[in-house]
Amino acid sequence: MSTETIDLKTRLVTDFYARESVMNGAAASALHQKKRAALARFDKLGFPTIKNEEWKYSNVKELVSESYNFNAASDIELSDLEDLKIPEQDANIIYFVNGHYHAGLSRLVSSSDQLTISSLSDAIKNDPDLINSFFNELAGESGDAFTELNTAFTHDGIFIHVPENKTVEHPVILRFVSDARSQNIGSQPRNIISVGRNAHLKLAEAFRTLGTERSFTNAVTEIYVSEDAGVEYYKVQNESDKAYHVGTTQVRMLDRSQFYAGTVTLNGRFTRNNLNIVIDGERCEAYMYGLYFPDGVQHVDNHTTADHRKPNSNSNELYKGILRDRSKGVFNGKIFVRPDAQKTNAFQSCKNIVLSPDATMNTKPQLEIFADDVKCSHGTTTGQIDEEALFYMRSRGISHSEALSLLMFAFCADVVSQIKIDSIREYLENVIAEKLATK
Amino acid sequence: MLSINDLRASVEGKEILKGINLEVKPGEVHAIMGPNGSGKSTLASVLAGREEYEVTGGSVTFNGKDILEIAPEERAAEGIFLAFQYPVEIPGVTTINFLKTAVNEIRKYRGESPLDAAQFLKMVREKAKLVSMNDSLLKRALNEGFSGGEKKRNEIFQMAVLEPKLAILDETDSGLDIDALRIVSEGVNSLRSPERATIVVTHYQRLLDYIVPDYVHVLYKGRIVKSGPKELALELEEKGYDWIKAEVEAVS
Structure with a gap:
């Protein structure tokens, strides 16, 4: 471990206690106690090294070797975003700049009877007990240092609640922009999404970078999918060649719910996506699709989990990648079928085209099946273009x-x-x- | 139009073509027959520019141009078309999109402006009729899940759209039932003109009942060992290839 590595971790831990000391009475809140516990776990874990099995092919040494400003202000305007060519559409569009909600750029089109939506910082102020009932209840079991770090430093992001039987007609698009025009930017957005019984939501997270300095995004999203609910969730990463991104999406599905995830990594220096779906209900349908295109020296790592805990549910997964130049790709797909999860159907496939002899792809399907009446399959292919x-x-x-x-x-x-x-x-x-x- | 002189080609170090000579003039139809392994498909592949064949000697000129020096796509743009023995399935690319790209790439090569969507569709519909190609096939992924007959029909349809000066049909009759054979042949015949030439590579005579050749050549062990009028094909059908083999062995 280099001295810089220790530095970023030490700086973050020191920063946490410095902030805590000026929190006045709020430090005693239940929410803050969760953060405090998460910080202690992060402090103990430290940033992962390649000795950690989950990080074997993804080295974060370069990521943690620099410092980032996690509290940078930005004078960003809509015109600055023109270059990012994000098309306008009939959707609820919420902007976050350097991890902070940006009211001026955001626009809501859905009515408040369809959904409750607010920045997480406002939600914490307005109803701390409600937020505390969701906060880290899903992501808390990850054991992942980056997730713990995000939990410890949670300050902003989105909170969405869709009441039961409501279908949100217009999608919600969260746009996270790192304004790295003048300095290295760090951001740790935290999103909490709760979709009630028989309610439906389409949600997208889009990550972009402005400028050519480094950015480090450590994002965590927790999604609660209630009985009979349906959620479509997309993550689109088109960041700069100096963007480092670690993200975890933690999902829990209840009976008869449907969850679709689409994760597309178009650009970024280093990307690690964790998508963990706990299927904690019967007759659920979970779908995971992914696509990545690294070139140059880019690195894209997708870790997914379909954790079947109840019987009669299905999961389907298809990830595809095209790797060029000296890029590296990693796919690790876990399927757990717990003893109670009889009649599970779980399918997984990862297909890659490697266009350069210097590019590499590491794929690792991991099936752990503890029930006997299940159908599971997995397959990975890595090949060249069909001559x-x-x-x-x-x-x-x-x-x-x-x-x-x-x-x-x-x-x-x-x-x-x-x-x-x-x-x-x-x-x-x-x-x-x-x-x-x-x- | 096409002039092949002492063409030699190998694959993985093994010489397959051992000195082919052939002249094809506009308007002519040449049949190339021969037993399995004689080099028929190799000749077709070398003319189209398949990379795994190494040309070790001789020359091929097409309208005065040395085509062995240019890429497969340039040969296509010059007007050479190969109907594949085994058309390739390409998931995710529709036949219509594939052809539109091909037509406009060729037009670009020739310094012509691209066809707009309406012009292209009109042209495609007309050509589809020639080979009784169903519109629904055009919107499907190229050859994906097509029957053997549909794939061959698609080859002739593509040929009709691209209007080559020289069409090379590589075992187009293999795997076709009699109705499909008739439809495919009618498509080929409708494209015959005094400006265009066709090389029909086939193992059997039956295709030549429909596409009547001007000349028949017998390829054996990498050389054209006998040429003659269309009646030669009938003789081969009747007597098989053994007498040709015997003639060749007697000479050598």
């Missing part, structure tokens, strides 16, 4: 580069087509086509 298909296309007059883009676009299509927020799907199609055409 016969390439020749076929070229023999029709399509240039080598165009044929390659068409084939790669087609490879992505079955993941992209799963994204049901039209504007996001179209945005992805455009960005992907552009990305494929330039190489």
